[in-house]
Amino acid sequence: MFKAILQGILDESNGMGVVLMGYDGIAVEQEMAQGESVDPHLVAVEYANVLKEVQKAAEVLQTGGLEEVSINTGRFRVILRMLTDEYFVALTLRRDGNFGKARYLLMRDAEKLKKELMG
Amino acid sequence: MFKAILQGILDESNGMGVVLMGYDGIAVEQEMAQGESVDPHLVAVEYANVLKEVQKAAEVLQTGGLEEVSINTGRFRVILRMLTDEYFVALTLRRDGNFGKARYLLMRDAEKLKKELMG
Numbered sequence: 001m002f003k004a005i006l007q008g009i010l011d012e013s014n015g016m017g018v019v020l021m022g023y024d025g026i027a028v029e030q031e032m033a034q035g036e037s038v039d040p041h042l043v044a045v046e047y048a049n050v051l052k053e054v055q056k057a058a059e060v061l062q063t064g065g066l067e068e069v070s071i072n073t074g075r076f077r078v079i080l081r082m083l084t085d086e087y088f089v090a091l092t093l094r095r096d097g098n099f100g101k102a103r104y105l106l107m108r109d110a111e112k113l114k115k116e117l118m119g
Numbered sequence: 120m121f122k123a124i125l126q127g128i129l130d131e132s133n134g135m136g137v138v139l140m141g142y143d144g145i146a147v148e149q150e151m152a153q154g155e156s157v158d159p160h161l162v163a164v165e166y167a168n169v170l171k172e173v174q175k176a177a178e179v180l181q182t183g184g185l186e187e188v189s190i191n192t193g194r195f196r197v198i199l200r201m202l203t204d205e206y207f208v209a210l211t212l213r214r215d216g217n218f219g220k221a222r223y224l225l226m227r228d229a230e231k232l233k234k235e236l237m238g
Contacts, residue, residue, distance in 0.1 A: 074183020
């Protein structure tokens, strides 16, 4: 039940949108807060390319597996959490959102999402 | 005095290394904790490419200017903070380092570094 897990993350983080996505940019499931104008799917597609670059860098530097990337811009905060070699989850918050809590929620629910992905 | 500012960040964060660098991958100044085997310069060079990708994504998504990117891997945490259109500062921590404090220190000293860059 990806939908229920994502909805829980979105509600508890007071986020704008959350999407479960493959590195190929294809979304498995997504949830969006009502009235939001930012498409979490679009955000995740753009950042899927970023993750590929980060993974390349991590390999070169032998820093161990990539676990989480967060990006703060003038308007948003995006937290990307790796789930498997093929999938990640991306949560978009408003700039004044609770970054620490959002990271915690993604960490907390990562195992549940992994289990679902493994079927 | 880039060196003194960087040394302060490194000491207070108990970090592994910190580097002030251009997006072209050329370091202005760097400080490294004694006995550390990770070259903060190498880390920053690799992640300079990542930042270019993130900036492209931020432009496409019109999310406002890029301010900070953090990357957690199995062994390290790296926090990249934008200073100007040409320069950023990268701080590398051990995995068990105090991420929140490190982000705060970079935010606190970003203005000082910017002033020095502006000459």
